[in-house]
Amino acid sequence: MDAQRAEAVEVRAALLRMRRSGLLPVAFGGLVTGAGPAGGHGARQFRISELAGTATESLRGLTITTGNGLGGKTLATARPCSVTDYGVSRVISHEYDPAVAAEGLRSVLAVPVVVRRRVRGVLYGALRQPYALGDRPLTVVLDAVRELEQTLAVRDEAQRLLSFCQQPVTSDPRAWEQVREAHSELRALAGRIPDPHLRQELLTACARLASAAVPGAAAESRAARPAPLTARELDVLASVASGATNAAAAARLRLRPETVKSYLRSAMRKLGAHTRLEAVVAARREGLLP
Template sequence: MVEKSLAGPITEALRRVRRTSGVSLAFAGVVRDGSAVTLAHFVGRTSGVLDGLSVEAGHGLGGKVLRLNRPLAVDDYLKTPHITHRYNPAISAEGLRAVAAVPAIVDGRVVAVLYGGLHCENPVGNRLFDTLVGEARTLEQQVAVSRALIEADAGAGPDVDMLRDRMSQAYTRLRLLARTVDDAALADEIARITDVLLDEPALRVPVAVTLTPREQDVLALAALGYSNARIGGELGVSAETVKGYMKAAMGKLEAGTRLEAVVLARRAGLLPG
């Protein structure tokens, strides 16, 4: 399921929330059947009492966010008149006071709720709110991409998958070969052949991104499922150098994961498939 694949992205999002906003605890839950948020991801100071808590729609801060499909914040969770207080015992035991919650929405439905909490009654500032909203938007994109991949895989037969893999392998090998030949004319001809393996221009999704040849090489090998170490071995560079190229490519494509970078590069006509 897509939701299971979100554990890593959610944790990374929470780390960025805590690092950027300075909250003492960033946490999140995935929505089940649109009726409840199950808290299961935590970064920061926590007693563990919230882990596994199921927040029902309409109750507490997260439940109200789930019901209204919009961000909310309270400066004192235990005293605010704007939410129900079904979960006060857990919040009190955790020691939280000021809390903000933002939904991640895909296809009009909340798929997860991201929280930022303070162990004090300080007002929730714009910095925390803006950070949570930004991370929720990133998570929405990752969910949408993951679902599209699952749907595409479900609709593609084994022959299509095999052909895609062979095209990716041929493309990558030809790119690497072009870098080893001394004949400029031959290298140009090989480059033209690799272009044939890319999607037709009319089918490409316009993306204002320009990748360096090395960044394309790294993504092409990542598309084959290669690890950073193996990519480095193929390109004759270190795994750390590969990480640098991958990070740069992901930044240009605004991708949160390697998989998303490969998908976006394919959509832009920068990789075959």
């Protein structure tokens, strides 16, 4: 699944969460195209790509330009905006009235999706009656948007780290420190990625970084063996290898500190190590860590 399709799935999930509240029977929205980790600043437009609860297709594919209509105002200000009766509102322009009227929408709320200070898109919730949308509907949309923002931020970070992994690995000790930090971050991120294809891509990149530290023939022979550590044990050991304390590893992996200690003890036992450092050295010797 490519990044754009995966993002569309996440937007649809956010819209369905909004509708399940029972407060917003119609939900729709979209993201700025190409607004990944290196783009999206000063976005000029986005396209409404996902619909939930609509009766027509009038809104699908509508390109919203900054400053125009409710969504364009939200895009320009990076703040939630709403109108009680879209067609007669005096606080927005009316370039999109035909599409809105075709769907029969009156009260509409728009909330920006903001990731690292960049507006990445807009989600809308709407009613077919001219009722003022109060705090409860706004909270529903904000909760859905925040979850979407977190998902996009994790995906952006994963893509950044994958780009780093594609660079040639050198013998520079300073470069190896970066490699080890990237490996640790990748393993921590993999556990938070719902997309199984992207998660597997991250784990494959982790394996590539780990094997880069082992000579070719030795790496091949080690790759044929069963992994002596579980995924979580390796996650913890990767964080420890990057210099993280147990508390820092727990925060990174979203585990309890006691759980981190348990995984670390188990990893040490399996590797025949008596200290954290011995465990890291043994794991590197096995081609499990870079």
